Amino acid sequence: MSAHTVSQLFDLQGRNALVTGGSRGLGLQMAQALGEAGARVMINARKADELEQAVADLQQRGIDARWIAADCAVEDDLRRLADQTLERMGDIDILVNNAGAAWGAPAEDHPVDAWDKVMNLNVRGYFILSQQVARRSMIPRRSGRIINIASIAGLGGNPPEMQTLAYNTSKGAVINFTRALACEWGRHRINVNAICPGFFPSKMTRGTLDRLGADELASHAPLQRLGDDEDLKGVTVLFASDAGKHITGQWLAVDGGVSVITGG
Numbered sequence: 001m002s003a004h005t006v007s008q009l010f011d012l013q014g015r016n017a018l019v020t021g022g023s024r025g026l027g028l029q030m031a032q033a034l035g036e037a038g039a040r041v042m043i044n045a046r047k048a049d050e051l052e053q054a055v056a057d058l059q060q061r062g063i064d065a066r067w068i069a070a071d072c073a074v075e076d077d078l079r080r081l082a083d084q085t086l087e088r089m090g091d092i093d094i095l096v097n098n099a100g101a102a103w104g105a106p107a108e109d110h111p112v113d114a115w116d117k118v119m120n121l122n123v124r125g126y127f128i129l130s131q132q133v134a135r136r137s138m139i140p141r142r143s144g145r146i147i148n149i150a151s152i153a154g155l156g157g158n159p160p161e162m163q164t165l166a167y168n169t170s171k172g173a174v175i176n177f178t179r180a181l182a183c184e185w186g187r188h189r190i191n192v193n194a195i196c197p198g199f200f201p202s203k204m205t206r207g208t209l210d211r212l213g214a215d216e217l218a219s220h221a222p223l224q225r226l227g228d229d230e231d232l233k234g235v236t237v238l239f240a241s242d243a244g245k246h247i248t249g250q251w252l253a254v255d256g257g258v259s260v261i262t263g264g
Contacts, residue, residue: 009243013038021099033233035063072099082132122170182249198255200227221256
């Protein structure tokens with residue numbers, strides 16, 4: 001018989017989590033989930049005022065939360081983020097790479113500097129922070145969970161009107177980054193997995209939502225709905241906890257079934 005109950009397997013008491021892009025939207029939802037499961041949470045974003053408000057909200061829910069402002073597209077900031085998190089919390093058990101950017105433009109007119117901005121934050125930043133955290137905390141202890149936020153946009157193309165070539169490319173890279181890293185770091189008992197959200201209302205998707213409308217977007221999903229402020233909680237805790245200890249190198253779409261239709 002199992003040595004642990006289901007509730008024990010999902011329990012994150014005594015663990016420390018770092019969530020990038022954690023001041024709002026999907027990042028804040030995941031930080032809340034980890035905190036509700038018992039983890040101490042460090043959230044990161046660029047804007048101190050948004051981080052202060054997010055931490056106040058988390059603390060009102062009884063979550064042990066704190067913040068560090070840093071730009072995850074800047075290598076020195078990423079090193080400082082790792083340094084300060086380790087100094088203030090101790091070892092990092094869970095890393096959620098969520099900070100990201102999108103850019104909409106026709107491929108033939110896509111600015112190269114905008115391409116670089118998306119790729120630097122969405123791919124390079126994930127690599128640098130994962131490397132810093134693993135070298136200094138996870139590999140020495142032979143334990144860790146890394147959760148990379150990809151997207152169903154990384155599974156293929158979008159309708160022509162979406163024009164998000166750099167974003168799709170970056171999220172496809174995140175999926176294979178996850179697979180390759182899981183293969184290399186499995187020997188260190190580090191689990192690396194990815195979540196591929198579908199369409200969730202957020203600041204990043206506001207333009208698409210305004211242009212196409214919530215009902216039109218929801219109509220493309222078998223479940224006939226968009227993601228909400230709870231839909232990433234379960235999978236986040238699964239990948240972060242002992243309940244997912246034998247899962248690595250995988251991606252899971254949380255999209256209401258859209259990727260089933262498109263063949264992702």
